[in-house]
Amino acid sequence: MPPFLFALPFRHLRSHWGRTLLTILGIALGAAVYLSIALAEVSALAAFKDSVDAVAGKANLRLRVAGAALDEQLLVKARQIPGVRAAAPVIETVAEMTRGGNEPLMLLGIDLFAERPFRDYEFNQHMDQDSERLVDFLIQPYSILITDRLAAQLGLGVGDRLPVILGSQRQELLIQGIFRPASGVYALNGAYALIDLGQAQELLNRVGKLDYIDLLVAEPVDQVAARVQAQMPPGIIVERPQNRSQQVDRMVAAYRLNLLVLSLIALFVGMFLIFNAVSLSVVRRRREIGLLRTLGTSRAQIMALFLSEGAVSGVVGGLLGIILGIWLAQATLKVVTQNLTALFILVKAENLRLSWTLMGQTLGLAVGVSLVAAFFPAWEASRTQPREVWHREELEEKLKKRAWPAFGLGLIILMLAGVCAAQGPVAGKPIFGFLAAFLILIGFALLTPQCAVGLGRLLQPAMRGLLGPPGELGCRYLQSSLSRTAVSIGALLAALAMLVSAAIMIQSFRQTVDHWITQSISGDIFLGPNIFSTAAYDAYLPPEVLAEVQSRSELADVYLYRCVRSAYKGRPILVIGGSMAVLDRHGGMLFRRGRSPEIFAQLQTEGNVIVSESFAELNHLNEGNNFLLPTPSGPQPVNIVGVFYDYRTDGHTVWMDIKFMHRYWRDSLVNAVRLYLKDLAQLEPLRQQLLQDYASRYRLMAMSHRELRAGIMDIFDQSFALTYALEAIAVVVAIFGIITTFLVLIMERERELALLKAIGASRGQVFRMILVESGLVGLISHWLGALAGTLLSLVLIYVINKQSFGWTIQFKWIPDIYLQSLVLVLGVGLAAGAYPAWRALQANLAAVLKEE
Amino acid sequence: MITLSGVSKAYHRGPEEIHALQGINLTIAAGEFVAITGKSGCGKSTLLHIIGGLEVPTTGQVSINGQNLSGLSDAELTLFRRDQVGMVFQSFNLLPLLTVQENVALPRILQGYPYRQALAQAADWLKEVDLGARQFHKPHQISGGEMQRAAIARALINDPRVIIADEPTGNLDTRLGTQVMEIFARLQARWQKTVILATHALEAARYSNRILQLQDGQLAS
Known part of the structure; x- marks a missing residue:
């Protein structure tokens, strides 16, 4: 085909530049939206994966208990298992920094001497030269090491104090050193700190407990994993640390798919613009087509002419869309990160990760939809007979x-x-x-x-x-x-x-x-740690506060609530314990089948649970079915006595009475309480009283139902x-x-x-x-x-x-x-x-x- | 009566000034059939457009039945075109979405006549131009000669005093051109309209009472 012919579409596009511009802008907007969403998602999830990788280091296996702590005695046992080269104990929690906009801070309690094979840190000069600092870090209470990024962000140095809220307590942590991870990969974009394991256990009231044990193995991982599992008591989960990323990937898969489809809508609408533009071009240029056909231009050439017109719009729109998309993605990343944190899991992503693959995909998509949209009018143009010079009518x-x-x-x-x-x-x-x-x-x-x-x-x-x-x-x-x-x-x-x-x-x-x-969600007042987010499940109500609250004379009932993150068949779930008898007295839940009072009565029997509709649907379980629920006491056979409507996003849920949960999880922790008043007129005075008593001392919140x-x-x-x-x-x-x-x-x-x-x-x-x-x-x-x-x-x-x-x-x-x-x-x-x-x-x- | 005194029209094409008409003085009596002839680009169409109120002269005055067009606003010129002038163009200019009958009725409808009444009048006028059988067709379904006859009927439906026809036979072959001119002549004789015809075809001009020669924007003596 003579190159001159290909110049024709360009000339037409140029001569109707206003219309061309609008069409290109339409495609560019569609492509930009697609790219910005894709980049934001990829960046946010990559940041989450970095956090997991940075914390996991070189560990091949991890020992943990679903939603509970491990006995630290297991560390010695783990080290003795053949094939285990090294084992490192870890306590992990998320604190809230009260300086710099109440941002989260991941606190890793580690044994510095056991760490080196797993995670390598480069400390600042100050720490290297002055070994006393190292000693201070180990013996001075509340000493921490922070990342160079966090130090720069907060303008803090060695010797400064960092005020935080840990669980429901206010604390001031002393910065003894600054480090950067040798791998260059930061957890939570650098918002994390190291603390000595012993101090962390004390600070978090987990003496003798560990959150997990990381293992480095010398033999094939699966073989060692099987050996470790066999030698550990029931309830211990042996998994690869990277499983966490996969679980989160599955958890947010539906959210991502929905966003992807939404982001394609603008591009779909943009297809109509291309279809419109090329159709108009065909109609306007019928005489030209007739003439070209008379002069010997083939049908395929005519079709190529119009397809190239669509392709030009697609390429220019796609390229413009990439520039616009990168710009938009900065704002989108903020929104997606907020959404993921509010709905699913703590994510901190500030830097956009540009992906050539995604940009290529965007351009391909823009050109692809343009060609599909241009195909039908182009095909119609190619059918025009040489003699045929249609009038529009x-x-x-x-x-x-x-x-x-x-x-x-x-x-x-x-x-x-x-x-x-x-x-x-x-x-x-x-x-x-x-x-x-x-x-x-x-x-x-x-x-x-x-x-x-x-x-x-x-x-x-x-x-x-x-x-x-x-x-x-x-x-x-x-x-x-x-x-x-x-x-x-x-x-x-x-x-x-x-x-x-x-x-x-x-x-x-x-x-x-x-x-x-x-x-x-009945209850007049909610009292619990002041972290209204998905990071709240390892924050507990101090036992002394619980005792004081339960003795208050204004209250008709107190509902206790305990929630842990766990996993069922590789997907994150929440296991929730509540005072079911109290719930039954004050409104209950929305069950899809069966009567509330009967279901609540059945929950007083051990082994009976209720599950969320989403849990039931996903696992193809119904009322009356049994399944094995992983707990720190080993897998427990449980029977579903009710399926209720639930709209949480951070995991499908399994509920039981709190007394059975305490039994399975071998603790007596309570995350929060709902208070039912004898006299509603006392609501505000009591709420104010609770705030006065506990808000400053413990950083607790007391919220009315309306709030x-x-x-x-x-x-x-x-x-x-x-x-x-x-x-x-x-x-x-x-x-x-x-x-x-x-x-x-x-x-x-x-x-x-x-x-x-x-x-x-x-x-x-x-x-x-x-x-x-x-x-x-x-x-x-x-x-x-x-x-x-x-x-x-x-x-x-x-x-x-x-x-x-x-x-x-x-x-x-x-x-x-x-x-x-x-x-x-x-x-x-x-x-x-x-x-x-x-x-x-x-x-x-x-x-x-x-x-x- | 139509009077033009010292009418000139100049256009700018880039830096160049083009004098389409220069100092035209002309009087056309009521009921007269005048043909303006000349080569392409001599200013025939411009002269017709100025008389029809489509264009405003650069200098000079146009007066029709004592009404000076120079002083009229856009809205007044619209009314003038609607009520006093009927126009016929070389390329027929029928609206493709309307039937032949509706095209003819359109000026009446724009005048505010009830739709059915306007259509009935259009049907009568179509019979006058021997197009009664084609009234429900769309323009692209009839021949060029028929389209021009429909355009003539449209020009007459508002009973204007002046008919302006710009090369009405330009797009037609000799036979159809003759038919169209015979209709013009017949209608002019019957209804005593003032007809101003621009044409470069002498055969068409023969149907007029007076032939004016336009050359380089000026009337030849």
Whole structure:
């Protein structure tokens, strides 16, 4: 193919630079959103993996107990097992720094002399030269070593004190040295400190206990692991340290998949823009195509010409999207890190990790969707006969004739979407759910041409009566510009459908969670450590506080709560113990089957548990089933007596009465309590009293039910802020499509509009006519988008969310969203028509009408 | 009566100033059929556009039935075009989305006439130009000659005093061109309209009462 021919698309793109720019911007935005989300996720999870790796060091195996401490005697035993080269004891906790914005600080209690084979640290000169410092570190209470990054960030040096909250206690830690990990990999981006093991045990009230023991083995890891497991008492978990990263990967898989799909929406809407741009190009250049075919250009060459036009937009849009995406990713990383920390696991990621693979993927995706979008118009162009120089009206007639078949095909695709929605998950992923959502969008896009014709026809008499000739002509133009408007309506309806469905899903979810909080989280005051996050499970209520609170005369009941992180079949779970009798007296929980009082009564028998709906769904367990629950006392056979609705994100949950939990976990720890008052009028005075007694001494919080609910809803809203932002970007991309369409429509009709003015139409009449048409485009987009969005929300709620997270969300219809989106779309539609209309009215009549 | 006094029109094409019309003085009596002839680019269309209120002269005055066009606002010019002038173009300029009948009725509809009444009048005018059988067709479904006859019917429906026709036979072959000119002549004789025809074809000009020669923007004596 002569290279000169390839210059043609560039010339066309350049000559319509405004339209080209909007199309490229649409693709760029879509690509940018995809890349920013992908980069943010990868960076956040890589930061988490770094933390795991930095803490694990060279350890091959780790010994631990699910949600409890190990007996330190096991260290000696472990060292004696053949094949174990070295063993290092570790205490690990997360403290909160009260300096520098209440950031988390990981505190690793280590035996410095056992560490070297596992983790190598390079200490600063001060520490090397002055061995007394080392002695001070070992013997002076509350001495720590901090990373050079943290020291620089906080502006602290050797000899300074770092105030922290440990569990529920305030402490001041003395910095005895500064180090950097020899591997260069920092846990929590450097926000960690080392403390002598003995001091850590004392400080955290874990004397004689260890959180885990790291092992370095000299033989094949699996063989040694089996040997260690055989020699350890029941309840000890022997695993590779890297398993933690894999567990977290599985835990956040559904969250990541949902974000990925959301990030692709803008690109999907961008596809319509490319389709629109290339279709318009084909229609405008029919004469050129006819001429090229006459001169001997082959069909394949014609197709290549138009595909290259789409590809150019894809490449330029993709490259622009990469730049924009990297810029956006900085902000997205912050949001994703916040979400992961609030919903799943403590992550601290501040630096974006650029990935050539992801950038390549983004460019490939942008070019790929552009080529797919350009394919059909390009194929149509290649079918043009050399003699055939179509007039647009002939094409419109042809499209009008195809409107009914397209409508029928759309209905068939919608039925197919219904079939897909009824399918179960594939490998735990709602693949058919996503397919159903995609088919709904395609199905509705195919309904567009006939709906435009039908609505135009239906409203024609009314608009004629209301606005006179402009109303009539506006309706007529709508019916006869399908080649332009149908695609734009399709793009806008897709974006709107996603907006409406997300709004309905989020609002339904919000109300479900709100209802769940009211029903399942009873209690007048919550008293516990002041860490309102997923890091709170190893913070306990001081025993003396518990004793004092339980003796208060204002209280009718005290509910005790204990929660540990554990794992079941390689997935993180939470095992929760509660005073079930108290819960039964004050409201209970929402069970999917069975009566609360009977279920709570059964929980008083050892071995009976209740599980969250998500746990049951994921593990295919039901009421009456048994399973083996890992505990520090070894795996315990438990029986499910109830399945309840639960909307936690940081693990599927198994609940039992707290007395059995204390028995299995061999402790008497309590994380928090719920207090039930005899007289509600005492709520605020008691809350103030509790704060006064314990807040400063222990850093405890005393929250009313209302405050707790507000706190949970805040986290809920934050976690969906990103969803709304992504939807908004998709709508912006669709708006680009509408503006482009009307610019082209008006440009093409310049002569017709001039003629109307020449034969006596006033400026106002022409202006109103265009606004009627653009307003109708907005209206159809809205109606179809609202309908598609409602169907999509059902798929999101009953298929995608259910299969991804195992949550049952009660559908809640939100009428406001339809009104709000109508205002938005009508505004957009009218604004998109207003500018081109104004431009058309500035044209010189005589020049436009001048004979060819 | 149409009077042009000292009408000139200059355009700028880049740095170059082009004088499309220079000092045109012309009077056309009511009911007169005038043909303006000349080569391409001599200013025929510009002269017609100025008379039809589509363009404003750079200097000079245009007066139609005592009404000075120079002083009219855009809205007044719109009304003037709508009520007093009928226009026929070389490339027909029918709206593709309307039927032939609706195209003809359009000026009436824009005037505010009830839709059905306007359509009925359009049907009558289509019969006048022998297009009664084609009224429900779309423009692309009829021939060039038929499109031009529809355009003539459209120019007449508002009962204007002046008909302006810019190369109405330019896109037609001789036979169809003759048919169109015969219709012009017939209608002009019957309704006593003032017709101003711009053409470079002498055969078309023969149907007029007076032929004016335009050369380089000036009327030849």
